[in-house]
Amino acid sequence: MKTGDNVVLEVSNLKTYFFTRRGVVKAVDGLDFHLRRGECLCLVGESGCGKTVTALSILKLVDSPPGKIVEGEIRYDSLDLVKCSSKQLRQIRGKEIAMVFQEAQSALNPVLTIGDQIMEQIMLHLPLERNEAQNRSMALLREMGIPSVERVMKSYPHQLSGGMKQRAMIAMSLSCDPTIIIADEPTTAVDVTIEAQILGIFRSLKEQRQLSLIFITHDLAVVAEIGDRAVVMYAGKEVETAPVSEIIANPRHPYTAGLIRCLPDISRPADRLVSIPGFAPNPVELPGGCAFHPRCSEGMPICSQQAPPVVELSTEHRVRCHLYR
Amino acid sequence: MTDKSQDTARATDSPTYGWVRLAGYYWQRTRVNRLAVFGLAFILFLVVMALIGPFFTLGPTLVDFEQKNLPPAGFATEKSVYSTATGELTITRVPGDWKHPLGTDSKGRDMLAMIVSGARVSLQVGLLATGIAIFIGIIIGVLSAYMGRWVDNVLMRFTDVMMTFPFFLLLVLIIFIFGPSLAFIVLAIGLTGWTGTARLVRSEALSLRTRDFILAARAMGATGGRVIFRHLIPNVVSLIIVIATLSIPGVILAEAALSFIGLGDPTVASWGIVLEAGQSSLDTAWWVAVEPGIMLFLTVLAFNFLGDGLRDAFDPKSRI
Amino acid sequence: MKQPDTDLLDVRDLKKYYQVTGGLLSAHVGDIKAVDGVSFAIREREVLGLVGESGCGKSTLGRTILRLEEPTGGNILYRGMDITRLDRKGLRELAREVQMIFQDPDASLDPRMTAGDSIGEPLTIHKVGNERGRMLRVAELMEQVGLDARQVSHYPHEFSGGQKQRIGIARALAMNPRLIIADEPVSALDVSVQAQILNLMTDIQKQYGLAYLFIAHDLSVIRHMAHRVAIMYLGKIVELAGNQEIFENPLHPYTEALLSALPSCKPKARERILLRGDVPSAMNPPAGCRFHTRCHRVLAICNREQPELVEISRGHFVACHLYH
Numbered sequence: 007m008k009t010g011d012n013v014v015l016e017v018s019n020l021k022t023y024f025f026t027r028r029g030v031v032k033a034v035d036g037l038d039f040h041l042r043r044g045e046c047l048c049l050v051g052e053s054g055c056g057k058t059v060t061a062l063s064i065l066k067l068v069d070s071p072p073g074k075i076v077e078g079e080i081r082y083d084s085l086d087l088v089k090c091s092s093k094q095l096r097q098i099r100g101k102e103i104a105m106v107f108q109e110a111q112s113a114l115n116p117v118l119t120i121g122d123q124i125m126e127q128i129m130l131h132l133p134l135e136r137n138e139a140q141n142r143s144m145a146l147l148r149e150m151g152i153p154s155v156e157r158v159m160k161s162y163p164h165q166l167s168g169g170m171k172q173r174a175m176i177a178m179s180l181s182c183d184p185t186i187i188i189a190d191e192p193t194t195a196v197d198v199t200i201e202a203q204i205l206g207i208f209r210s211l212k213e214q215r216q217l218s219l220i221f222i223t224h225d226l227a228v229v230a231e232i233g234d235r236a237v238v239m240y241a242g243k244e245v246e247t248a249p250v251s252e253i254i255a256n257p258r259h260p261y262t263a264g265l266i267r268c269l270p271d272i273s274r275p276a277d278r279l280v281s282i283p284g285f286a287p288n289p290v291e292l293p294g295g296c297a298f299h300p301r302c303s304e305g306m307p308i309c310s311q312q313a314p315p316v317v318e319l320s321t322e323h324r325v326r327c328h329l330y331r
Numbered sequence: 332m333t334d335k336s337q338d339t340a341r342a343t344d345s346p347t348y349g350w351v352r353l354a355g356y357y358w359q360r361t362r363v364n365r366l367a368v369f370g371l372a373f374i375l376f377l378v379v380m381a382l383i384g385p386f387f388t389l390g391p392t393l394v395d396f397e398q399k400n401l402p403p404a405g406f407a408t409e410k411s412v413y414s415t416a417t418g419e420l421t422i423t424r425v426p427g428d429w430k431h432p433l434g435t436d437s438k439g440r441d442m443l444a445m446i447v448s449g450a451r452v453s454l455q456v457g458l459l460a461t462g463i464a465i466f467i468g469i470i471i472g473v474l475s476a477y478m479g480r481w482v483d484n485v486l487m488r489f490t491d492v493m494m495t496f497p498f499f500l501l502l503v504l505i506i507f508i509f510g511p512s513l514a515f516i517v518l519a520i521g522l523t524g525w526t527g528t529a530r531l532v533r534s535e536a537l538s539l540r541t542r543d544f545i546l547a548a549r550a551m552g553a554t555g556g557r558v559i560f561r562h563l564i565p566n567v568v569s570l571i572i573v574i575a576t577l578s579i580p581g582v583i584l585a586e587a588a589l590s591f592i593g594l595g596d597p598t599v600a601s602w603g604i605v606l607e608a609g610q611s612s613l614d615t616a617w618w619v620a621v622e623p624g625i626m627l628f629l630t631v632l633a634f635n636f637l638g639d640g641l642r643d644a645f646d647p648k649s650r651i
Numbered sequence: 652m653k654q655p656d657t658d659l660l661d662v663r664d665l666k667k668y669y670q671v672t673g674g675l676l677s678a679h680v681g682d683i684k685a686v687d688g689v690s691f692a693i694r695e696r697e698v699l700g701l702v703g704e705s706g707c708g709k710s711t712l713g714r715t716i717l718r719l720e721e722p723t724g725g726n727i728l729y730r731g732m733d734i735t736r737l738d739r740k741g742l743r744e745l746a747r748e749v750q751m752i753f754q755d756p757d758a759s760l761d762p763r764m765t766a767g768d769s770i771g772e773p774l775t776i777h778k779v780g781n782e783r784g785r786m787l788r789v790a791e792l793m794e795q796v797g798l799d800a801r802q803v804s805h806y807p808h809e810f811s812g813g814q815k816q817r818i819g820i821a822r823a824l825a826m827n828p829r830l831i832i833a834d835e836p837v838s839a840l841d842v843s844v845q846a847q848i849l850n851l852m853t854d855i856q857k858q859y860g861l862a863y864l865f866i867a868h869d870l871s872v873i874r875h876m877a878h879r880v881a882i883m884y885l886g887k888i889v890e891l892a893g894n895q896e897i898f899e900n901p902l903h904p905y906t907e908a909l910l911s912a913l914p915s916c917k918p919k920a921r922e923r924i925l926l927r928g929d930v931p932s933a934m935n936p937p938a939g940c941r942f943h944t945r946c947h948r949v950l951a952i953c954n955r956e957q958p959e960l961v962e963i964s965r966g967h968f969v970a971c972h973l974y975h
Contacts (some may be wrong), residue, residue: 027363051811153928167929168705197704197868200928201910206925218933224842227871227914229845254916268846270875272898272913278853279875281846353763353806543759547822550717550747551773554739565763 014179014185014218020078022063029290035242036085046212046219047232054240054286061188065099065255101131104179108191110171114222120158124178131182146177167289169200191265205232227263230254238262241287241297248323258325260302276308344491367640368484372632377450381588384447395436396440400616403434435617436608446626456517456586457579462511465575468528476536477559488524498523506594513596520582528574535570536563569645576638580631587627659830659862660693665725667715683933685711687886698863699879702870706930707883711961713832717751719741750823754835759894760807766818767803773825775958792821811846832864869912874898882906885933885941888960892967902969904948
């Protein structure tokens, strides 16, 4: 993997485990990826694969008992975030690495106006006067394409529609001009027309501000629309990493291929969808060897015995599968 | 019809099978909480004490002035006697005796027997009064939520009135007229203590009413009665168990408080009665007040711990 | 696809308004016009897809047809019989033939009832067979939807999301219905599970000869499942056509915008139609055509007159002034 040139974030061997009564849940189990400036990296996977926990681990927002970052390095700007003190992290959170959550409804404070919330974030990190912060907030909201900015500044979250709330959250995350934005399924809870607007906003942010984006989603179509590179996750591990065009056109891992095949295609309706048999594994009792092997159409005897290693198919394309050894 | 289906049908012939598993699931979630387990253990201990204790102890009302004011076994007090004849102050040491392991009170009644009897009284009052209150509360709460509109309005205004009702004054009045009796105390507490339950049950039932599985039952053609009894109430039961467990200590304390101020039933030895008797001799015979006090304290703690543990166990959102 | 037969469900000008009260005396301040004059028909063995975004009234429409909400106006005919004001006894009989599948697998099952109890409840309510017969039927249904019949005594919390949805489907099938209203049955499921459930629904549709009113917000799912598609916006149907027709030849501007907004694995370099503004409130819908405030092809007449749903070409209905 090329590091160095232009890399803003590098995650190495991240392991975040949850120690519960029922056993140890290895939510993230040895994840490696890097993020370059101005790039959108998508973390793709279904529920339980560990993508949200990865995002929370980067900012060390994981619920600390029962969760714990057991191993790994997260290198940002010559710091290892895993080893940073709370004081250092507080400088970084919101200011340099910001997060946009899935449900704007629960991420926004219902008793504060939108204006207050954005300004609070600004004044926490930047040495601005209140009216300067206010102007900056309004400029951001305008950039999000929100009409009647003054009214929105004075509104409470419940007075706004879903799309507006989501855009307000994005404005809030931009308020201190961060280097990286982590967006956790920002369009899942939102209608398709609003989703298109929000994806457009992210696209222009990437181009105009050279913003680096970690975009978490389960929707491969969204990945195709906005991602530059994608990391496909299953049961806490990376199974395939490649540029998005590669992954869509030429998926190597059977899970990735299965995910793409089971999407209903609007241009070619079929009688039956090709589905991935079985269901997601119990996180406390993962299958031995490759976690995907019970559902894999290409399974070989070795798959149930040995965990597959990561194979570099090219400088930009990696797969974790015995098929490619 | 495949053979596998027939095997399954046979395997599920016993209808209690599923119920036992559900109870087991909630028990697993409860026993994680050590305080709750302590609470449950203590309550079981009380129950056993109340049930078989009386067979092993002396009578609680057995008066024996010879043995008055004995300290608990292992303790000793000093008794000073001034002899007018000799003009001397003799101080004798009075040790406790294992015949009265917890000592005696000013009338020589065995403390252990009275504590045991008190446990019985407290549990009876606690369970009966709470039972009455919960029963009324469920009916009013569920009816209010399911019938809605004017029925809801009327019932809730009635509940508001009852909440402000001074049950204490009512009790004083009843006792003044009819004389003190445990039955009156239980009835008075039960008939006025249902208001909180009614409100909680109503709000839970209201939130359940719009849930999809209730809609599904209606879509299937279920009658209103079936929806209430087969779907609403079982889902409210967990809330009720928690409410009941947390109400019992209040009831027990209410009875103790009434006895303490002299409105209790003097024919039964309840902890409150003993406390009241012991308050005047705190300096000489401290154990008469302290022992029932400790029991009340532990009992209330136990029910509260258990109630909290049950609440967490039943709440699907709490991760256990 | 086999040609659908006779009319099973005929909805005529159906309305469902919610009264909004305000002020000290709870005066009637206005109405939320959740469903405002909707007409369509579903034939036997046909799948009608109903698409719209949140707040368009599609879920309300589904529930009103089953009389889980009382209609404010209009008529619903089932197999020729007017069920709009059917009494409770009649509705129970109707429940044998028309059933519903819900969106949230967690909320649609009673957490205190086992899978077997939930699936068998319709049989118990309608007193079908004896207890033994019912148990056999439950086991049969579980196998049909792909569940392990040995889990009949398990509680909902012991199943995964996809399995819970299968339980819901088995329950809907118990009485051998003719029409199933599926309210966003796969929206809450992962993509791989979604594919399994959609296949299951296709299979049982063929096997039982069922008709579906398939409500969804995901156009690609509708494209896969439906014979005909209706697009809803703010309580009204704006376009209704056959599956192929509506995706290859969308007429209403809203349909165009929906199709254009859909993220796709093969993003075409196409002109993205981005709608202006947000969805207006259902209590104060815009005058004239409800969509005109966001329409990219708006005309002068659109803010004065409401367009009627009119058949433009065979089987293709649109409510838009562009085509009158």
